[in-house]
Amino acid sequence: MKIKLNFISIKNQIALFFGGYFIFFLLTVLVTGGKSLLPDTLYVFSALIATLVGLLVVKLYGFKHPRGQVLLYFSTGLFLWFIAEATWVFLDFFSLEKPYPSIADIFFILAYPLLFIGLVKEIRIGKIRWKSQRTLPIIAIATILGLLVFYFGVYSAFNPEDDAISNVFSIFYGLSDLILLFAGLLIIFVIVDYRQGKLFAPWLSILAGIFLTLIADVIFSIYEEAYMQNDFWVTKIDLLWTGGYLFIGYGLALIALSLKEMREKIIANLNGNKKKKRPKS
Amino acid sequence: MDPISSSEENSPKKSLIEEACKIVYLNFGSGTAQLYRAGLKDKAEKEILSSLEESLTELVGPDKAQLEIKDLKNNI
Numbered sequence: 001m002k003i004k005l006n007f008i009s010i011k012n013q014i015a016l017f018f019g020g021y022f023i024f025f026l027l028t029v030l031v032t033g034g035k036s037l038l039p040d041t042l043y044v045f046s047a048l049i050a051t052l053v054g055l056l057v058v059k060l061y062g063f064k065h066p067r068g069q070v071l072l073y074f075s076t077g078l079f080l081w082f083i084a085e086a087t088w089v090f091l092d093f094f095s096l097e098k099p100y101p102s103i104a105d106i107f108f109i110l111a112y113p114l115l116f117i118g119l120v121k122e123i124r125i126g127k128i129r130w131k132s133q134r135t136l137p138i139i140a141i142a143t144i145l146g147l148l149v150f151y152f153g154v155y156s157a158f159n160p161e162d163d164a165i166s167n168v169f170s171i172f173y174g175l176s177d178l179i180l181l182f183a184g185l186l187i188i189f190v191i192v193d194y195r196q197g198k199l200f201a202p203w204l205s206i207l208a209g210i211f212l213t214l215i216a217d218v219i220f221s222i223y224e225e226a227y228m229q230n231d232f233w234v235t236k237i238d239l240l241w242t243g244g245y246l247f248i249g250y251g252l253a254l255i256a257l258s259l260k261e262m263r264e265k266i267i268a269n270l271n272g273n274k275k276k277k278r279p280k281s
Numbered sequence: 282m283d284p285i286s287s288s289e290e291n292s293p294k295k296s297l298i299e300e301a302c303k304i305v306y307l308n309f310g311s312g313t314a315q316l317y318r319a320g321l322k323d324k325a326e327k328e329i330l331s332s333l334e335e336s337l338t339e340l341v342g343p344d345k346a347q348l349e350i351k352d353l354k355n356n357i
Contacts, residue, residue, distance in 0.1 A: 024348060263310070
C-alpha cells in the first residue's frame with residue numbers, strides 16, 4: 001500500500017522525519033529510565049543518518065567540488081562518530097570493558113580535526129565580510145564561551161585521581177571542543193550573509209547541531225563519573241548528542257533539497273527560454 | 282561583419298559565460314553547472330546576468346548574490 005504525502009511539502013516531510021525521530025528517541029529514554037539498548041541504538045543510528053545524508057550532499061555537489069569536499073570532511077567526521085558511538089554501545093552492553101576510556105575515544109577524537117577542516121574550508125569559500133557591527137559581539141561571545149569551555153572542558157577535566165589515559169582524553173576533548181567552538185563562531189560570519197537565501201536555515205541547523213554537541217561534551221567532562229554510573233539526569237545529555245546529530249542531518253538534508261530544487265529551476269528557466277525563441281518563418 | 286569586431290563582441294560574452302559558469306559551479310554543484318553551460322548559447326548578456334542573480338538570490342540570499350555578481354563584473 002503506497003502512502004502519498006503530496007499534501008505535505010518535501011521540506012516538511014524532512015522536518016517531520018527528524019523531529020519524529022527525536023521524539024521517538026525521547027520517549028524511549030523516558031520509558032526505559034536509565035541506560036537501555038533501544039534508546040542507545042537509536043542514538044547510534046542518528047549519527048549514521050547524518051553521515052548518509054552528508055554523503056548524499058557530497059554526491060550532489062561532486063566529490064572534487066570545493067563544497068563537496070567541505071561536506072566530505074563533515075561526513076567522514078560524522079562517520080567516525082558513528083563508529084565511536086557504536087563501539088561505545090557495544091562495550092557498554094556486550095562487553096566487560098568500560099566504554100570510557102576505550103578505543104571508542106580514538107574514533108571520537110579523530111573526528112574533530114576533520115570537522116574543523118570542513119568548517120575552515122567553508123569559511124574560506126564563503127569569504128568572510130568583517131563588519132564591526134558583527135565582529136565585536138561575536139568576539140565578546142567567543143571570549144565568554146571560550147573561557148567557559150576552557151574552564152569546564154580543559155582545566156576542570158583534569159582529575160588527579162583518574163589514570164593518565166583518562167586525563168589525556170578529557171583534556172584533548174576539551175581542547176578539541178574549544179577549537180570547534182571558534183570555527184563554529186567564525187562560520188556565523190559566513191552564514192549571516194546567506195540570510196533570506198535557501199542555504200541560511202540549513203547552515204544554521206548544522207551549527208546548532210555542532211553547538212549542542214559541544215555543550216553535551218562539556219557537561220560530560222564535568223559529570224563524567226555520574227554519567228558512567230548511569231545517573232538518571234546526567235545520562236540525559238544523550239538527548240543533546242542525539243539532537244546534535246539530528247540537527248546536523250536535518251541541515252544537510254535541507255542543503256540537498258535546496259540544490260535539487262534550484263537545479264530543476266535553472267533547467268526549467270533555460271528550457272523555457274529555448275521554447276520562447278523560435279526561428280522566424 | 283568585420284571578423285575582428287565580431288570576435289571583440291563575442292569576447293566579453295564569452296568571458297561572462299565563463300565567469301557565470303564558475304559561479305554556478307561553486308554554488309550549485311558540478312552537475313548543474315554542466316547543464317547551465319549547455320543552455321547559455323542563445324542567451325543575451327543581460328539575460329544571463331539577471332537569471333543568474335535571480336537564482337543566486339534564491340539560494341544564498343540578496344547580499345551574497347550581489348557580492349558574487351559584483352565579483353563577476355570585476356572579473357570580466
